[in-house]
Amino acid sequence: MKYLRWTLFCCTLLGFSGWWILHKPKSPVDDLPPIQFTSLQLHFKQQGAGKALAAQVRQWPEVSAASFNDVSGLLVVVHTHALPQTELIQRVAAKAQQKASIKVFEASGPQCPVPAEFLYRLPVYLLWFGIATGAFTLMLFYRLRHA
C-alpha cells in the first residue's frame, strides 16, 4: 500500500510538471471558428470562369477564403464546419454546372507515427492524468490516516 501511495504521488507530480512544461499560452486564435479545406478539381473552357466562381464562393457566409488556379484547375475553399463538405460540393457543382471531384492529397515520405492531434493535446492529457492520480493519492493518504 505504501509503495502504491508513493507511486501515485510521483505520477501526480509527473502529470502536473509535464502539463506545466508543455502547456501553451492562450491566444486570440483559439477563439476563431475552426476551419476545413476542400480542394475541388474543375474544368473550365472559358478563361476567367474559375476565378469568377471563386469570387462567388467567397461571398458565402460559411466561407472564409476561396481560390482558383487556372494552371492546376483546382478550386480550394476554406470553410467552417457550418458548411459540410458534401453540401459545398453540391453547391459548387450547381454553380459551375459540372461535376466537382475532390482532389485528394496524399502524404509522401516518412511520416511521424504519432498523430499530430495527440501531440497537440498531450499537455491536457497530462493535466487530467495529474488530477486523477492526485485524487487517488489523497484518497489513499486519507484512508491510511483514518484506518
Add this chain to the structure above:
Amino acid sequence: MKRIIRLLPALFLAVLVVAACKDKETMDPQPDPTLYERLGGINAISAVVDQFLANVVADNSINGRFAATVADPFRTQLLRNNLIDQVCAGSGGPCQYKGKTMKEAHTGMNITDAEFNALVGDLVAALDQFNVPEQEKNELLAILGPMRPDIVGQ
C-alpha cells in the same frame, strides 16, 4: 464667506486632479497604432492567412510540399493557427507564436528559391485581394523577409 472658505480645500483638490490628468495626457501622447491594429486585428489577419493558404493549396508548383499537411485536417488547422499567431505576434499583436522555429520546421526539405518566391507570390496575391495598403504590405513582407535564409536550402 465662511461657506466659500469651507469649499476652498475641495476646489484646490479638484484643480490638482485636473492638472494631474492634463499632465498625464501631455506626458503620454497616443502611441502610433501598431501594424497589427492597422491591418485590422485578428479577424483581418485570419482572413488574409486563409486566402493565402487557399492560394498555396491551389498552386500546383508548391502544393506538393503541403500534401501531408492538407491530407490531415488537424495539421491543416494547426498550420493555419500557427501562421495567424506568427503574423499577429510579428506585427505587434497580443499573440505568441507557439510553433517550431523556421529552421526546425524546414530542415531536410531542400526548399528552392523558386518555391519560396512562389509562396511569397501567393501571399502578395492574398494581400492584394484584401486591398491591404502598400505601406502595411511592405512592413509585413519586411517582417517575413528575414526568415528566408532559415527556410530556403535547409
